[in-house]
Amino acid sequence: MMSMNSKQPHFAMHPTLPEHKYPSLHSSSEAIRRACLPTPPLQSNLFASLDETLLARAEALAAVDIAVSQGKSHPFKPDATYHTMNSVPCTSTSTVPLAHHHHHHHHHQALEPGDLLDHISSPSLAAGQVAAASAAAAVVGAAGLASICDSDTDPRELEAFAERFKQRRIKLGVTQADVGSALANLKIPGVGSLSQSTICRFESLTLSHNNMIALKPILQAWLEEAEGAQREKMNKPELFNGGEKKRKRTSIAAPEKRSLEAYFAVQPRPSSEKIAAIAEKLDLKKNVVRVWFCNQRQKQKRMKFSATY
DNA sequence: ATGCATGAGGC
DNA sequence: CCTCATGCATA
Numbered sequence: 001m002m003s004m005n006s007k008q009p010h011f012a013m014h015p016t017l018p019e020h021k022y023p024s025l026h027s028s029s030e031a032i033r034r035a036c037l038p039t040p041p042l043q044s045n046l047f048a049s050l051d052e053t054l055l056a057r058a059e060a061l062a063a064v065d066i067a068v069s070q071g072k073s074h075p076f077k078p079d080a081t082y083h084t085m086n087s088v089p090c091t092s093t094s095t096v097p098l099a100h101h102h103h104h105h106h107h108h109q110a111l112e113p114g115d116l117l118d119h120i121s122s123p124s125l126a127a128g129q130v131a132a133a134s135a136a137a138a139v140v141g142a143a144g145l146a147s148i149c150d151s152d153t154d155p156r157e158l159e160a161f162a163e164r165f166k167q168r169r170i171k172l173g174v175t176q177a178d179v180g181s182a183l184a185n186l187k188i189p190g191v192g193s194l195s196q197s198t199i200c201r202f203e204s205l206t207l208s209h210n211n212m213i214a215l216k217p218i219l220q221a222w223l224e225e226a227e228g229a230q231r232e233k234m235n236k237p238e239l240f241n242g243g244e245k246k247r248k249r250t251s252i253a254a255p256e257k258r259s260l261e262a263y264f265a266v267q268p269r270p271s272s273e274k275i276a277a278i279a280e281k282l283d284l285k286k287n288v289v290r291v292w293f294c295n296q297r298q299k300q301k302r303m304k305f306s307a308t309y
Numbered sequence: 310a311t312g313c314a315t316g317a318g319g320c
Numbered sequence: 321c322c323t324c325a326t327g328c329a330t331a
Binding site: 194195196198208211214215249251269290 | 321322324325327330
């Protein structure tokens with residue numbers, strides 16, 4: 001009764017409603033508010049800043065305490081220790097980088113190179129890798145495929161495109177949600193619709209580097225199409241589900257959030273046991289805490305904060 | 310614009 | 321259980 005909607009392509013809010021209610025436009029692409037570390041721009045009370053620091057320390061200590069009590073000292077989890085780069089130099093855009101229905105997943109994941117430092121450490125090209133790249137290119141060529149070697153792996157290019165995209169999208173009088181649903185009309189194999197959230201994140205670069213690269217060609221295609229025929233607003237015929245249970249969004253209170261951030265600072269990847277302990281201390285569901293950590297990790301990897309250029 | 314959640318795919 | 325791409329619900 002609630003798990004049946006695996007991936008409802010989100011019903012369009014207004015099929016043919018020429019309503020454009022863009023938010024206050026670009027809230028500035030360079031408005032970096034979410035620091036990638038335990039120093040969130042809290043605009044709380046004046047005394048909050050002081051308390052916050054002390055609290056954070058206390059929580060951090062508590063986190064360590066938890067770790068100790070669990071009897072697990074885990075030095076640290078060497079997860080992203082392996083540094084790898086894209087398997088092939090230029091194949092991202094040509095190999096169906098997007099989702100089909102909701103089973104997207106194209107395993108072209110760049111395997112977390114170095115997280116925040118991947119961009120600056122990438123220039124470390126091994127001879128073997130170069131050779132492999134050449135070989136791959138040769139293979140593609142032999143296959144008769146004109147590999148679209150888009151050099152859009154460049155963060156700057158992506159940033160520039162995102163900016164242009166937003167500008168032109170607004171010029172067309174189209175909302176982010178409209179763009180999302182319109183993508184399905186492009187009939188690009190393997191490309192369905194996207195949500196307003198994703199379009200928004202693309203424009204604000206709050207997506208992973210790889211995700212940006214995958215979405216760029218698609219959004220570019222839409223843009224050209226839309227500008228070519230500046231008149232169709234497309235509508236996404238989707239049946240309305242009657243009586244579907246609405247998902248409720250849990251809201252973690254500020255105090256708990258601060259604690260979680262403190263724990264995260266000392267242990268970004270707590271074990272199941274630690275998560276359980278934290279959940280208990282904060283009186284939150286274990287799953288909520290687990291997901292919180294997952295989301296927090298993802299945030300660290302977003303373009304805006306991983307770029308060191 | 311963004312917080313919390315889902316689910317596929319990979320270990 | 322994690323990572324990733326995505327999305328619903330919301331501030």
